Amino acid sequence: MSTPARVLAQDRPAALRVLGAIALVGVAATVWLGLFVTPPDQFMGNLVRLLYIHPPMAWVAFLAYGIATLASLLYLWPRTRAEHFDRLAGASAEVGVVFTGLTLVSGSIWGRPTWGAWWVWDPLLTTTALLFVLYLGYLALRRVPGEFHVRARRSAIAALIAFIDVPIVYFSVEWWRSLHQAPTVLNPTTHKTYVHGSMFWTLMLGFVSFTLVYAWLMVHRYRLARLQDLEETEGLEVAIEERRAEGEAG
Amino acid sequence: MLRDAVLVAGKDLRIEIRSRVGLNQIGPFAIAVLLLFGLALGPDRRVLASASAGLFWVAVLLSTLLAVQRSYAIESADAARDGLRLSGLDPAGIFLGKASAVAAQLLVLEAGLTVGVALLYGAHLSGALVLIAACVAGTLGLAAVGTLYGVVASGLRTRETLLPLLFLPVVAPVLLAATKAWDAGLAGRQGHAAGWLDVLVVFAVLYIAIGTVAFGPLLEDG
Numbered sequence: 001m002s003t004p005a006r007v008l009a010q011d012r013p014a015a016l017r018v019l020g021a022i023a024l025v026g027v028a029a030t031v032w033l034g035l036f037v038t039p040p041d042q043f044m045g046n047l048v049r050l051l052y053i054h055p056p057m058a059w060v061a062f063l064a065y066g067i068a069t070l071a072s073l074l075y076l077w078p079r080t081r082a083e084h085f086d087r088l089a090g091a092s093a094e095v096g097v098v099f100t101g102l103t104l105v106s107g108s109i110w111g112r113p114t115w116g117a118w119w120v121w122d123p124l125l126t127t128t129a130l131l132f133v134l135y136l137g138y139l140a141l142r143r144v145p146g147e148f149h150v151r152a153r154r155s156a157i158a159a160l161i162a163f164i165d166v167p168i169v170y171f172s173v174e175w176w177r178s179l180h181q182a183p184t185v186l187n188p189t190t191h192k193t194y195v196h197g198s199m200f201w202t203l204m205l206g207f208v209s210f211t212l213v214y215a216w217l218m219v220h221r222y223r224l225a226r227l228q229d230l231e232e233t234e235g236l237e238v239a240i241e242e243r244r245a246e247g248e249a250g
Numbered sequence: 251m252l253r254d255a256v257l258v259a260g261k262d263l264r265i266e267i268r269s270r271v272g273l274n275q276i277g278p279f280a281i282a283v284l285l286l287f288g289l290a291l292g293p294d295r296r297v298l299a300s301a302s303a304g305l306f307w308v309a310v311l312l313s314t315l316l317a318v319q320r321s322y323a324i325e326s327a328d329a330a331r332d333g334l335r336l337s338g339l340d341p342a343g344i345f346l347g348k349a350s351a352v353a354a355q356l357l358v359l360e361a362g363l364t365v366g367v368a369l370l371y372g373a374h375l376s377g378a379l380v381l382i383a384a385c386v387a388g389t390l391g392l393a394a395v396g397t398l399y400g401v402v403a404s405g406l407r408t409r410e411t412l413l414p415l416l417f418l419p420v421v422a423p424v425l426l427a428a429t430k431a432w433d434a435g436l437a438g439r440q441g442h443a444a445g446w447l448d449v450l451v452v453f454a455v456l457y458i459a460i461g462t463v464a465f466g467p468l469l470e471d472g
Contacts (some may be wrong), residue, residue, distance in 0.1 A: 130419050137415040144406050150471040154402050157464045161398065161420060164456060168423045172449050176426055 013246070020216045026209025030056075033202040041199075050110045052202050056210035058103040058128070064096030064214060065131065069163045072156035083229070084222075086152035089159060090142050091221035093135050095214055100132045123174035130169050134162040148229065251346070254339040258347025263354060265324050272355050276316045280359055283309040284366045298371035303432035306360075306367050307425050311392070313359055314421075315414055317352050318396035322404035331405070334469070341466030345397060349461065353393035360385050373436055380435035380443045387450035388428035394457040395420050401468045423453055 034052035041048035071089035074080040107125065108118045119125065142155045231239050266272050287305045291297050298305075325331040334344060364381070367373045375381065399416045403409040427449035434443035 130422055133415075133419040137412075137419060140408075140412060140415055141402065144408060144412070146406075153467055153471060157468060158399075158402060158416065161395070161457075161460060161464075164460070165420045165423065168449070168453060168456075172423045172426050175445065175449075176430065 016216070016219055019212065019219070023209055023212035023216045026205060026212055030202060030206045030209050033198065033205065038198045038202050044114065047110060047113055048199070050106055052199075052206045053210075054103065054106040054110060055203065056206040057099050057106060059207060060210050060214045061096050061099040061103050061128075061131075063211070064092045064099060065135065065163070065166075068092040068096060068135075068159060072159040072163075075152060075156045076160070083148065083152070084226075086148075086155065087222050087225040087229070088218075089156065090139075091218050091225055093138055093142075093159070094221055095217045097132065097135050097139060098217075099210075099214070100128060100135070104128060104132060121173070121177065123170055123177060126173045127166060127170045131166065134165065138162055251340045251343040254343025255346035255350065258334075258339065258344050259351040259354070260347075262321060262324070262348060262351035266320075266351070266355060271320055272317065272359075276313055276320070276355070277359060277362060279316060280309050280313045280363055281366060283312055284363065284370055288370055295372045299373055302367045302371040302373040303436055304425075304429045305371070306363055306373075306432065307388070307428050309363055310356065310360060310389075310428075311418065311421060311425060314352070314356060314392045314396050315417060317355050317359075318400040318417070319410070319413060321348055321352050321397065322400045322409075326404065331469075341469055342462035344469065345401075345461045345465035346458075348400075349390075349393040349397040349458070352397060353389050356389045356393060357385060360389065374438075375436070376438040377435035377440045377443070380431060380440045380447070383447055384428050384431035384435065384443065384450060387447060387454055388424050388431075391424050391450060391454035391457055392421055394454060394461050398457065398461045398464065398468075401465060423449060427453070 030052055034049045038049070038052075040046050044051075068089045071085045071092065075082070075085040075089065104125075107128075111120065112118050138155065138158055141158050142151070144151070146154075227239060284305065287301075287309070288298060291301060291305075325334060364375065368375050396417060399413060399420075403413040403416065406412060427446040431443040431446040431450065434440060434446070
């Protein structure tokens with residue numbers, strides 16, 4: 001059993017701070033480029049500026065769910081079962097839910113002037129919204145107290161039940177839409193055609209910096225989960241003492 | 251495994267027939283839901299008739315929650331759950347037994363609800379074969395997911411609130427596919443229902459398969 005001091009030392013707080021700083025600078029640069037440097041789009045005007053953050057947010061959300069599912073599978077597989085996979089799944093799902101929420105909000109703000117509606121029943125939108133509630137349920141289940149491995153196993157199974165649902169939801173909604181009148185609004189994928197030069201690099205920077213934000217949040221969330229588990233097993237006292245020692249050291 | 255499933259399903263159904271909770275509570279609940287939908291959507295029969303497939307399946311979804319909660323409530327008293335674990339029955343058999351007992355009750359309920367939507371909403375029950383096929387396939391999927399999440403939630407203090415949150419988003423494709431199949435059936439366009447019935451069958455098969463594998467560890471942990 002490792003002590004809190006070892007947990008904190010392994011994480012290299014200095015390296016973590018550097019990662020956080022790079023992520024922050026990246027996001028700030030994306031905002032600056034997106035708002036002031038890049039030109040307005042020929043068709044969408046200033047609305048295009050939302051597209052420097054919206055796809056990166058969606059990418060991080062899907063990446064986070066992918067990692068949560070993979071970690072759940074690795075936890076369930078007897079040969080690779082380890083506590084850190086459960087914490088990884090929990091941390092990733094939590095960050096994923098936050099980014100799903102941001103994706104839905106930013107997409108909705110973009111959709112209102114573009115499509116004329118805050119919401120359309122597009123397969124991608126509907127699947128994203130259902131993912132949001134599916135993983136809110138998963139997080140709620142994770143919060144139910146219990147013995148570590150019992151909680152971890154039921155959470156991992158619940159994560160897989162939820163994940164298997166995603167393609168079924170996507171394809172059935174896609175089919176449902178295709179049987180109805182096709183949306184007469186601008187196809188959300190066509191914006192890629194107009195991405196050029198500074199706009200392209202701003203979007204790429206957006207992807208990179210949001211992925212760094214994800215990594216930074218993940219390490220922090222994972223660390224917190226580990227400390228929470230230690231607090232349960234070794235008691236609050238030890239954790240506080242070691243944290244204090246780390247603060248004095250650096 | 252199948253013998254165990256029959257035993258467990260027989261036990262659950264016998265308890266339900268004797269206690270009549272399903273008849274006295276879940277059935278009237280579903281009728282109340284139908285009446286409330288009628289009030290919410292107004293007295294225009296055309297609106298109600300065109301929405302009847304969706305309303306029917308929402309009523310079924312809500313009733314499934316009650317049926318699943320009931321299915322695990324009977325295991326919570328007198329350490330019945332420990333008895334089940336110690337009985338030596340195959341966990342996959344227990345899963346299939348409990349799921350089929352829930353499915354059987356839901357099918358009876360759906361028969362009643364079908365009469366309800368015909369009387370209250372003026373739905374034309376043409377294409378009976380499609381309607382029945384959608385009920386059977388959809389109900390198997392609902393019962394499988396419900397039984398699986400039921401065992402996850404049972405034994406937890408927050409089970410009443412947790413189960414709907416876990417269950418409802420996952421069965422969204424069942425609601426969609428079953429509603430479209432029923433729409434096609436009620437409109438007399440049975441040919442349009444085939445693809446949706448496939449979705450229901452795939453969903454049911456997938457979650458029954460997951461249930462038979464995952465139920466054992468979940469029952470053990472609870």
